[in-house]
Amino acid sequence: MHEEFDILIAGGGMVGGTLAAALANGPWRIGVIESRPFGAVDQPSFDERTIALAFGSRRILEAIGIWPALSKQAAPILHIHVSDSGHFGAAHVDAKEQNVQALGYVVANRLIGGALMPLLAHSKKVDLISPATLEASENEGESVGVRVRTPDGVRHLRARLLVAADGSFSPLRSDLKIPTREENYKQSAVIANVSVSHPAPGTAFERFTDSGPLALLPLGGERYSLVWTQRTETVEEIMALEDTEFLNALQLRFGWRMGRFLAVGKRSVYPLMLIRAERAWRDRTVLVGNALHSLHPVAGQGFNLALRDVAALVDVLTEADDPGDSKVLRRYQHLREPDMTRVIRFTDFLARVFARRAPFLGHVRAAGLLLADWNPLLNRLLARQNMGLAAGHPSRLLSGQEPIWRQN
Ligand SMILES: Cc1cc2nc3c(=O)[nH]c(=O)nc-3n(C[C@H](O)[C@H](O)[C@H](O)COP(=O)(O)OP(=O)(O)OC[C@H]3O[C@@H](n4cnc5c(N)ncnc54)[C@H](O)[C@@H]3O)c2cc1C
Known part of the structure; x- marks a missing residue:
């Protein structure tokens, strides 16, 4: 016997948890499968790290309804100062000059977990299936069957859409044989x-x-x-x-x-490491967050990019009759491609160029920083990048608005 869902999310970490919260007021029955017990101190996603949340990410979290629980403890970033040790030149980005309250906010991962869990636990649409590890999935044409292992034994679940939010080394991505581009930064x-x-x-x-x-x-x-x-x-x-x-x-x-x-x-x-999946979906499974792109943290972009995955996926799902339809997932990939490529290039460039100490590169970097500081257009571009507003696709969540569900 299979337990039936519309959407199953494998991984209830930062990204899977946020996606579930964004879907919690929608028409569908959602299941979140997470290996570690929710709220456990060793939950690997909601750990000791702090995240630099871009201004655009704040809007997404506002639209989802978890910002009020974060706002009191979120430390605003009003200025960003970029410099290169041993070289003259620095770039500055300032919230006032960009006409925003803050360029971004610093928030502890654990706090994000603490804000998500009550919302998910009280939702009538979301079942938290945890501790439970997804062991296998099978495309059944109109649906996808999933086997999960829990401390009480094996459970068989079924959904029309399976979301892989299972992290950088996504077991689901491997099972689906989705190729990746990988770069070990050493x-x-x-x-x-x-x-x-x-x-x-x-x-x-x-x-x-x-x-x-x-x-x-x-x-x-x-x-x-x-x-x-x-x-x-x-x-x-x-x-x-x-x-x-x-x-x-x-x-x-x-x-x-x-x-x-x-x-x-x-x-x-x-x-x-840089890990980028070469496609964002296969069969009835779609990738989000680190399962889709795992980045160098040099520019603090990974979770911010992932929130825009969530926003785009929610956008296409609001219009869908069947959440796992290939047209829906193709549209998601189409929407995410440009933003993902741009952010990965930007991050990879910084990770490489600023890690190398060849003397001439020092001058190039210094000139780049001075130019970014002095040229208003470049400065604005740098600011928009840092604020997470250069995404291209103007999703509802990114503009701070709640999703409108066609099926409701
Ligand atoms: C040092 C560092 C600093 C960073 N700083 C920033 C920053 O300032 N700004 C920013 O935007 N980003 C930052 N990031 C990136 C950010 O941390 C990640 O983008 C984010 O954590 C990705 O979350 P995720 O949910 O996709 O993956 P994960 O956090 O890896 O979560 C995956 C979840 O899936 C579960 N899981 C895995 N396999 C299974 C399975 N088979 N069955 C059930 N559950 C499973 C795991 O238990 C886990 O809870 C930073 C990253 C690092 C390493």
């Missing part, structure tokens, strides 16, 4: 919260250093979230440093713009 991100003696309120820093790009995102007061990219061969060394040695190494790379680095919290490491 870099890892070290993340930690740090505090400084002279904070620059509301300023996010992106600094390109000889050991890799380093981002400091404001958390409010003297606290900052650090994302420091390291070459794989040096990451163990950095992680093994005592806190004071770590802070000294950071001080050396970042300089004294915010006075002295005073303290560092728990450090975690994430290996970095």
Whole structure:
């Protein structure tokens, strides 16, 4: 016996959870299959990281209804300062100049999980199937059958559309034999919260250093979230440093713009790769979030891009009679292609050019930063990119409006 759904989402992390919330007021019965118990401290998606949410992402979260639960603890980014250590030249982006309240917001992943779960748990349309691991799926023509393993045994589910929101190494993507383009950057991100003696309120820093790009995102007061990219061969060394040695190494790379680095919290490491699926759907399965594109975090774009996947998928689903129809999924791929290509190129370019220390590249980078600072058009483009407003397709969610369901 199969349990019947309209849409099954494999992966109830940042992206699967957000998609389920966006579909919660729609006409369909949704199931979210997640390996880790919801709310568990070791849930891998809602972990210690903080996310730089673009202004456009705020609009999407507003339309979905979870922004009020995040807004009080979301730290606004009012300025972005991009620089290259050892070279003259910096680019600045300013919220006032762009006529917006904030360029973006810094929010803890765990907080996003905390905002999503009550909404999903109270929805009459969403079933949380967890802990449960999707083991196999089979295209049955008009539907897709799914086998999940739970602590109480195997369950068989069926839906018209299966969404793969199962992360960078998506088992579903592999099962469907969807080819990927992969690039191992041979870099890892070290993340930690740090505090400084002279904070620059509301300023996010992106600094390109000889050991890799380093981002400091404001958390409010003297606290900052650090994302420091390291070459794989040096990451163990950095992680093994005592806190004071770590802070000294950071001080050396970042300089004294915010006075002295005073303290560092728990450090975690994430290996970095670019993984891009060469198509966004097959049979009745569609890919979103990291399953579709896993990016270098240098420009803080991964989740923001994924929210625009969610917005575009919701747009095409509002018009659909059959959510898994190939025409619907083809349209989704068509809408996502340009934004995805642009963001992947931009991120990949930054990850490569700013990681290399060839002397002439230093001058090119410095000239690029000066140009981006001085040229209003380039500055506006940089700002729109950072605000997540350069998406191309103007989805309803991205403009802050709730979806209108044709079937309701
Ligand atoms: C260091 C770092 C910093 C970042 N900073 C930013 C930033 O500032 N801004 C930004 O926009 N993005 C940022 N990102 C990117 C962002 O974290 C990701 O885009 C986002 O977490 C992707 O979420 P996801 O739900 O697609 O995948 P995941 O977070 O990997 O979630 C996948 C979920 O699927 C579940 N799952 C997997 N397989 C199965 C299965 N078979 N059955 C059931 N469940 C399954 C897992 O348990 C997990 O919960 C950063 C990433 C890193 C590594």
